[in-house]
Amino acid sequence: MIRSLILKVAKLKFQVRNLFAPLILLLLSGLILFSCSQPQPLIILMTDFGEKDFYIGAIKGAIYKVNPNARIDYISNYISKFNVEEGAYTLLKSAVEYPAGTIFVVVVDPGVGTKRKPIAVKTNDGKIYIGPDNGIFSLVIEKFGLAAIFEISNPDVMQKDKMSSTFHGRDIFGPAGAHLSRGVPIEQLGGVLADYVRFDSEKARIVDGKVVGKIVVVDDYGNVISNIQKSLFEELAWSLGGPLKVKVGSREFSVEFVKAYGDVPTGGYLGLFGSGEVFEVAINQGNLSKALNLKSGERIEISK
Amino acid sequence: MIRSLILKVAKLKFQVRNLFAPLILLLLSGLILFSCSQPQPLIILMTDFGEKDFYIGAIKGAIYKVNPNARIDYISNYISKFNVEEGAYTLLKSAVEYPAGTIFVVVVDPGVGTKRKPIAVKTNDGKIYIGPDNGIFSLVIEKFGLAAIFEISNPDVMQKDKMSSTFHGRDIFGPAGAHLSRGVPIEQLGGVLADYVRFDSEKARIVDGKVVGKIVVVDDYGNVISNIQKSLFEELAWSLGGPLKVKVGSREFSVEFVKAYGDVPTGGYLGLFGSGEVFEVAINQGNLSKALNLKSGERIEISK
Amino acid sequence: MIRSLILKVAKLKFQVRNLFAPLILLLLSGLILFSCSQPQPLIILMTDFGEKDFYIGAIKGAIYKVNPNARIDYISNYISKFNVEEGAYTLLKSAVEYPAGTIFVVVVDPGVGTKRKPIAVKTNDGKIYIGPDNGIFSLVIEKFGLAAIFEISNPDVMQKDKMSSTFHGRDIFGPAGAHLSRGVPIEQLGGVLADYVRFDSEKARIVDGKVVGKIVVVDDYGNVISNIQKSLFEELAWSLGGPLKVKVGSREFSVEFVKAYGDVPTGGYLGLFGSGEVFEVAINQGNLSKALNLKSGERIEISK
Known part of the structure; x- marks a missing residue:
């Protein structure tokens, strides 16, 4: 037993x-x-640095130094210099594609070293935006909804030993993003902010049966992209197929309202709602901006 | 017991x-x-988008959204706009270097939104090419051998909710590549195609003891790169060392036939079989294309 | 029992x-x-290739072929062509940010295919630099200290089957870096070298109470960056706040000596010690280089 x-x-x-x-x-x-x-998590850069200098090399190094496993990619380093509004548009149209958890480090920063604040923004779709508080995040906040804003003030998430007054991308924004990518909670970057800078952007509208808007950006093809949403066309019951008149300052021309660039012959003028979901005018396989000297910021008028 | x-x-x-x-x-x-x-597996982009707009940011986001672990890199975003033949050459000379399993997403796509098909090509060396059926894959198929072509028609591998007529890089090619990178078999993209679009590219040849070819591309150094293979020089028993006469339209000049740019003094004219394994003419540390206004597409004649 | x-x-x-x-x-x-x-380990590229051709695509492919897990990123592919001194400066200001273990593959290589040696340099801060022995590593060696130099001569770390005389980035430097990233010891690249090529770079100095230096680079903003260190200003007891006179050839102008670009009104002329820790002159939100046609390499004189 x-x-x-x-x-x-x-x-x-x-x-x-x-x-x-x-x-x-x-x-x-x-x-x-x-x-x-x-x-x-991805760290996605967008800057107006260009790529000839040490600037993007240094900002990426500053990120890898904090998180050697960081996964860095970029939207563009060729935002028109100091053009916060163009940057806000380009960020909006790219950021929508990325998975939740993505950390955007955005440096279009004419006010670097002055009183403008370094901020980190969390939107309701779970993405984080780091950069200067100068309006660059206006459009993504408007579109995706604001969860919270923090002022980046904690020296532990910066390069405190070499802080410059001219390159916060390297000394604040990059390192802060890298710390977040390692799991540091966004709350540890600094105090909560109640508000943020936004720029006044006149919306396109209908005036006397015409649609009046603004050229937001001329893209690398020379396509001329406005701030005109489809809803304005629908209000006027304009539908695909007919010609439309376009007026930008003293330049007037006619475009075919189509779905794809290739719907008109090579060299033909066209207008369409493009991948940015706003109205653009273009020459099929040509450069409309160069042909007629159209520039971003100009007023654009569309009529039947 | x-x-x-x-x-x-x-x-x-x-x-x-x-x-x-x-x-x-x-x-x-x-x-x-x-x-x-x-x-x-690597996803390698090649486009004519340029890098100032939201386009490459959006296509990469669309890939990361499907496969957050994706490893994305790029060959070039500066293929001359709509230049399918230049794109085919640049793709060929890059793709050869990559390991089997690499997925190339190629967007030089003047016909986007028209009837041209979105395709996925598998070559015999185990690489996959995704893009428009417009001839852009002619040279890699010719060089590496065709295993199979599929039309991309399965909505599950596209961004079906936001399908545009202007940006299939973001809405079809990128997502399809991302699905492949997650292990989706290429057969699930759509039906097998029997053939593909190729462009007629006249081969360089010997005419009256001269080699006659075409300028395929002017590179960023201003070096002028032809479609002339070494075999034509061998046929004529031309060997390294002597001078050669070059004629492009009305411009005639003499080059030293050498192995390396530095084999002639700085500023000297030279011809060599370069890293692309075709004949090119150049100025050592200078810009030949600018000096003599030589352009891609022009006929080039070489003689002793 | x-x-x-x-x-x-x-x-x-x-x-x-x-x-x-x-x-x-x-x-x-x-x-x-x-x-x-x-x-x-990171493999970080810096070249003067530009990005329109197959060159950066091929060098990255050659790396991935050796190490499919390679993590490749880049500082710049737009170093001014053949400009070794500018490249050395840009490398220095970027490399300092990267973690130990980083492998830099640097191709600004006017002498490719001639007798200049392919080398691998290890510095005392544990980073490795691979490229041509033409002075491009002078500044990082001076700054971080030389641990050892090796001539790359082992054919097993090259693309021996396709070795060109024009593209050692693809055929030697990239593959050698890729082998190191897989754990091959640097000693296996080839024999130890006793010395390396350096370029003579006149230091800025004080002459008759003026600081005399050189424009090292004009950045993408048109900011004009010199080789003048802060110590020279300190020697002369020049402090922030006052105006300074600047002379470049026949062009003379006055700048406000400040900390940040935004410390003067938009369009105002300023001088500051920038993120590169050298003196630069600029126009706030403008392009000074274009405004006054200032070029890299020119002599620059600063006085009170």
């Missing part, structure tokens, strides 16, 4: 111990698989 | 159980090591 | 075996966690 009892106890111990190993095993494996399959 | 039998059975059970843990262990470890060491 | 002895031995065996599994477990887990958390 006693011997068999000892035996039973031994077997029980054995079972407990033998269960222990697989349990740790499963836990560890789960942990490892999880940490392996969890991608680093 | 009975007791010792029980003991033996207990020990046997123990051994079986005790083997169980290490076995799972090894399997799981193998699995984890495998999944950790297996890199994500 | 014998039976209980057998039992004890069985239990002992059991304990030993049962310890075995967790031990392997811990070792393997450690190994896996280590290999998962150890990032691939």
Whole structure:
């Protein structure tokens, strides 16, 4: 009896111990698989730096120094210099595509070193935007909804030893983004802000049966992109197919209202609601902006 | 006897159980090591978008949205706009370097939104090319051999909710590439195609003892790169060292036939078989294209 | 007695075996966690290739072919063509930001295919620089200290089958960097070199109470960046706030000596010690280089 009892106890111990190993095993494996399959959050740059200087190299280095595993990519380093409104538009149209958790580091920053604040913005779709408080985030906040804004003031998330007055991309925005990508909670960047700078952007509207808007950007093809939404066309019951008259300052021309650039012959003038979901005018396989010297910021008028 | 039998059975059970843990262990470890060491296949972009707009930002976002672990890099976003032939050449000379399994997403797409098909091409060296069926893949197919072509028609691999007629890079090509990178078999993109669009590219040839070809591309240094293969020089028994006469339209000049740019003095005219394995003419540390106004597409004649 | 002895031995065996599994477990887990958390070393490109051609696509492909897990990023592909001194400056100001272990592949290489040597440089801060021995690494070696230089001569780390005389970025530098990133020791690239090429760069200095230097680079904003260090200003006891006179050739102008671009009104002329820690002159939100036609390489004189 006693011997068999000892035996039973031994077997029980054995079972407990033998269960222990697989349990740790499963836990560890789960942990490892999880940490392996969890991608680093993306850090996405957008700047007006151009790419000939050391600036984008330095900002990326400053990120990798904080998080050697960082996954960095970029939208553009060729935002027109100091053009916050163009930057806000380009950011909006790109950011919408990225997965939740993406951290955008945005440096179009004419006020660097002055009183404008470095901020981190969280939107309701779970993305984070880091950059200067100069209006550059107006459009993404308007579109995706504001969750919270923080002023970046914690020296531990900056390059405090070499802080410059001219390159906060390298010294504040990049490092702050890198710390977030390592799991630092956004609340640790600094205090909550109640408000943020926005720029006054006149909306396009209908005036005397014409649609009046603004050229927001001329793209690299020379396509001329306005701030005119489809709803204004719908209000006027304008539908695909007919010609439209376009007036920009003293330049007047006619475009075919179509769906795709290739819907008119090569060299033909056209207007369409493009991938940015706003009205643009273009020459099929040509450069309209150069042909007629159309510039961003100009007033544009569309009529039947 | 009975007791010792029980003991033996207990020990046997123990051994079986005790083997169980290490076995799972090894399997799981193998699995984890495998999944950790297996890199994500590369997704390599080539476009004529330029980099000032939201376009490359959006296409990359559309890829990351489908596969947050995607590894994206690029060949160029500065293919001359709508220049399918230049794009085909640049793709050929880059793609050859990449490992099997690489997925190229190529957007030089003047016909976007018209009837040209979105396709995925598999070549015999195990690489995949995604883009418009407009001839852009002619040269890689010719060089590496065609395994299969599929029309991309499965809405599940597209951004079906926001499909535009102007930006299939974002709405079809990028997402399709991202799905492939997650392991979706290429057969699931759509039906097999029997043929593909190719462009007629006249080969360089020998005419009256001269080599006659075409300028395929002017590179960023101003070097003038032709479609002339070494075999034509060999046929004429032209060897390194002597001067050669070059004629492009009304411009005639002489070059030294050498191996390296630095084989002539700074400012000297030279011709060589460059890294693209075709004949090019250049000025050492100068810009030949600007100096003589030579353009891609022009006829070029070489003689002794 | 014998039976209980057998039992004890069985239990002992059991304990030993049962310890075995967790031990392997811990070792393997450690190994896996280590290999998962150890990032691939970064391979950082800097070239004067521009981005319109197949060149950066090919160099990256040549790296990925050797190491499909490679993590490649870049400082700039727009160093002024053949401008080794500008490249050395841009490299210095970027490289300082990167973590130890980073491998820089640098191709500003007017002498490609001639006798200039391909080299790999290790600096005392644990970074590696690969490129031509033409002076491009002078400034990082001076700043971070030389650990060792190797001539790259081992054909196993090159693309020996397709070695060109015109594109060592693709055929030597890229592959060599890729092999290092896979753990090949730098000693295996080739023999140790005793010295390296450096360029003579006149230091800025004080002459008759004026600071005399050189324009090292004009950045993408048109800011004019000199080689003048802060110490020279300190020697002359020049402090923030006053106006300074600037003379470049026949052009003379006055700047406000400030901390940030925004410290003068938009369009105002200013001088500051910028993020590169050297003196630069600029127009707030303007392009000084264009306004006064100032070029890199010109002599610049600053006085009170």
